[in-house]
Amino acid sequence: MQPQGREEAASSIAPKAAQVAPAEPVPEGPPFPDADLMYIVDLLPEPERERYLAIRSFLQSSVRQPSIDYWNREEFPFGLLAGMGQLGLGGLQTDGSSKLFKGLMYVEVARADVSLSALVGIHNELIVGMIDELGSEEQKHRWLPGLTGFTQLGAFALTEPDHGSDIAGGLETSARLERGEWVINGAKRWIGAGTIADFALVWARDEADQQIKGFIVETDRPGYRATKICNKIGLRIMQNADIVLDNVRIPESNLLPGATDFSRANRLLRDSRAWVGWQGAGIQLAAFDVARSYSLERRQFGKELARFQLIQQQLAEILGNASASLALMAQLARIQEDGKLEMAQAAMAKATCTRLARASVAMGRSILGGNGISADYEMGKLFGDAEVLYTYEGSYEINSLIVGRAVTGKSAFV
Numbered sequence: 124m125q126p127q128g129r130e131e132a133a134s135s136i137a138p139k140a141a142q143v144a145p146a147e148p149v150p151e152g153p154p155f156p157d158a159d160l161m162y163i164v165d166l167l168p169e170p171e172r173e174r175y176l177a178i179r180s181f182l183q184s185s186v187r188q189p190s191i192d193y194w195n196r197e198e199f200p201f202g203l204l205a206g207m208g209q210l211g212l213g214g215l216q217t218d219g220s221s222k223l224f225k226g227l228m229y230v231e232v233a234r235a236d237v238s239l240s241a242l243v244g245i246h247n248e249l250i251v252g253m254i255d256e257l258g259s260e261e262q263k264h265r266w267l268p269g270l271t272g273f274t275q276l277g278a279f280a281l282t283e284p285d286h287g288s289d290i291a292g293g294l295e296t297s298a299r300l301e302r303g304e305w306v307i308n309g310a311k312r313w314i315g316a317g318t319i320a321d322f323a324l325v326w327a328r329d330e331a332d333q334q335i336k337g338f339i340v341e342t343d344r345p346g347y348r349a350t351k352i353c354n355k356i357g358l359r360i361m362q363n364a365d366i367v368l369d370n371v372r373i374p375e376s377n378l379l380p381g382a383t384d385f386s387r388a389n390r391l392l393r394d395s396r397a398w399v400g401w402q403g404a405g406i407q408l409a410a411f412d413v414a415r416s417y418s419l420e421r422r423q424f425g426k427e428l429a430r431f432q433l434i435q436q437q438l439a440e441i442l443g444n445a446s447a448s449l450a451l452m453a454q455l456a457r458i459q460e461d462g463k464l465e466m467a468q469a470a471m472a473k474a475t476c477t478r479l480a481r482a483s484v485a486m487g488r489s490i491l492g493g494n495g496i497s498a499d500y501e502m503g504k505l506f507g508d509a510e511v512l513y514t515y516e517g518s519y520e521i522n523s524l525i526v527g528r529a530v531t532g533k534s535a536f537v
């Protein structure tokens with residue numbers, strides 16, 4: 124894994140947004156430039172390792188720096204998405220990649236930009252995955268080619284204004300079958316890509332049998348209205364939306380035939396929880412990259428920050444947290460390959476990696492001093508993004524309670 128090019132390392136004290144021209148060549152970078160002290164990437168078989176290196180290089184050279192400006196402006200970088208699509212990041216779910224490779228891709232996209240890693244993760248785990256596993260042949264034929272090429276986008280619409288943690292029991296959006304059409308009514312909140320997607324995968328309760336079912340709702344259907352949620356402190360590139368569904372009519376065939384109750388979707392939701400664990404590892408590597416590079420250049424009291432013991436201790440702690448997260452996730456990938464992953468392990472990994480991520484970005488923020496407060500220096504952006512990882516895909520508390528229930532046999536939350 125590679126933190127940033129040497130040119131970037133040489134000029135990281137200047138605000139990232141201002142760095143367009145290549146900097147002067149600099150001498151040798153620091154040891155362990157990729158920060159993979161535990162050789163996790165070596166666990167990949169050779170062809171996947173080569174692909175991993177090529178994609179990582181693209182992400183660091185073409186995505187990382189431009190994403191800072193997009194993040195500050197809360198804009199979606201459609202141009203970057205095209206390049207990511209060409210590298211196959213829209214089709215990780217169906218291209219036969221190993222779980223470790225897919226996970227390390229999530230790490231590297233998060234290392235370049237956390238919002239885009241949210242898009243790549245939700246897209247693969249919850250959109251492509253749901254249609255591929257629970258969709259009809261017609262739905263697969265219609266949507267999968269565009270989705271896997273990243274020329275089309277879906278949004279995953281589960282959370283509602285009044286139901287987040289208790290969504291499984293509390294979901295209020297309704298679906299009624301009427302003369303060969305489903306009529307959907309309700310509201311959704313926080314829906315990633317809700318304003319830019321081609322369709323939303325909407326979870327609604329069938330009035331007939333009270334089961335929660337998954338429906339493909341094209342975003343140009345009359346009655347679908349999405350409003351961007353502005354002024355977020357994290358994931359600012361991701362276009363999250365409040366969605367209103369007002370008597371939206373869709374063909375009967377837009378119901379996912381495999382999603383006629385919530386139980387089959389649960390397996391994919393378990394995997395998507397684990398995906399956030401990978402994001403937690405990636406954001407910590409990003410924090411380490413930025414903090415190390417800054418500490419090697421910023422001078423106080425006549426020497427680089429990197430020479431101070433307290434700075435070194437924090438760098439070691441960030442990298443220790445990141446490595447522990449990566450190692451945990453690599454083992455999770457193994458049990459996933461063996462078909463042994465359950466909700467408890469996914470929840471534990473998600474909660475642990477995001478707890479460590481929050482601690483790591485706080486140390487990174489402090490290493491940058493006042494410049495850690497400005498998102499232009501990248502660390503402030505990571506600081507805000509970590510808050511989202513801590514809360515979405517089940518909050519830290521709810522994931523901890525899932526683990527607690529698994530190891531005590533007693534539920535403390537329902």
Ligand SMILES: Cc1cc2nc3c(=O)[nH]c(=O)nc-3n(C[C@H](O)[C@H](O)[C@H](O)COP(=O)(O)OP(=O)(O)OC[C@H]3O[C@@H](n4cnc5c(N)ncnc54)[C@H](O)[C@@H]3O)c2cc1C
Binds near residue numbers: 279516517537
């Ligand atoms: C940036 C962002 C992107 C998102 N993207 C999507 C998306 O694409 N699609 C989607 O469907 N959803 C999305 N979400 C929603 C996300 O999954 C929810 O925000 C999350 O599940 C928490 O729900 P809530 O915000 O309603 O918080 P609440 O459920 O209201 O919880 C508030 C607080 O109470 C705590 N709490 C709740 N119940 C208990 C309990 N029983 N015991 C102890 N503590 C409890 C929680 O841990 C939390 O600290 C996104 C959210 C954010 C912020």
